[in-house]
Amino acid sequence: MSKILFLNACVRPESRTYILAQHVLDKMDGIIEEVKLEREQIMPLNWETLQKRDIYSQNHDFSAPMFRYAHQFVDADEIVIAAPYWDLTFPASIRIYFEAVTVCGLSFKYASDGTAQGLCKAKRIIYVTTAGGLISEYNLGYDYIKALSHIFYGIPEVICYKAENLDIKGANVKAIMENSIKEIGKR
Numbered sequence: 021m022s023k024i025l026f027l028n029a030c031v032r033p034e035s036r037t038y039i040l041a042q043h044v045l046d047k048m049d050g051i052i053e054e055v056k057l058e059r060e061q062i063m064p065l066n067w068e069t070l071q072k073r074d075i076y077s078q079n080h081d082f083s084a085p086m087f088r089y090a091h092q093f094v095d096a097d098e099i100v101i102a103a104p105y106w107d108l109t110f111p112a113s114i115r116i117y118f119e120a121v122t123v124c125g126l127s128f129k130y131a132s133d134g135t136a137q138g139l140c141k142a143k144r145i146i147y148v149t150t151a152g153g154l155i156s157e158y159n160l161g162y163d164y165i166k167a168l169s170h171i172f173y174g175i176p177e178v179i180c181y182k183a184e185n186l187d188i189k190g191a192n193v194k195a196i197m198e199n200s201i202k203e204i205g206k207r
């Protein structure tokens with residue numbers, strides 16, 4: 021059975037991003053492991069945890085609990101990210117999550133020329149976002165995940181489903197959402 025990692029960064033109980041992500045997941049086959057980032061409360065690295073992480077990394081010992089998110093990410097066959105469009109990117113929990121996942125020797129390694137080589141199993145990430153206004157070319161959260169995937173993790177395909185303009189006065193939210201759900205259905 022294929023392992024689908026669902027990174028859920030949605031915060032509002034009635035999250036539209038979550039609704040779209042559910043449509044994506046409904047079309048996939050496999051066992052879904054959900055990481056609800058708000059519940060996980062992952063802490064950013066500080067001096068103490070950074071030092072520990074560096075020592076573990078130097079010894080190539082990744083058995084400590086601090087590496088559990090990285091192991092899960094590396095082992096996933098497919099990854100779905102649900103991230104509301106916040107401040108042109110995503111909720112800060114996503115940035116902290118990827119700080120925990122981007123570990124040299126575990127999710128990537130450096131070649132002798134300084135380029136990174138990905139160590140992750142997944143071939144694809146599906147990124148889902150919804151925005152109050154227009155995203156246009158400033159899909160910076162998606163662009164960031166794409167860059168991490170290509171440069172570090174070796175995950176070749178990153179695609180995005182989105183719904184925009186949901187908070188505009190007079191917006192036909194139902195129609196915008198249905199349109200996005202139709203796009204997902206075409207996949």
Ligand SMILES: Cc1cc2nc3c(=O)[nH]c(=O)nc-3n(C[C@H](O)[C@H](O)[C@H](O)COP(=O)(O)O)c2cc1C
Nearest residue numbers: 032035036037104105106107108150151152153154
């Ligand atoms: C903290 C915060 C920051 C936001 N920043 C933006 C933004 O930069 N651009 C935008 O178009 N909408 C912004 N929004 C609106 C959300 O993108 C929009 O309401 C989205 O649909 C929320 O997703 P959800 O329904 O899954 O919670 C922001 C909302 C919040 C709460």
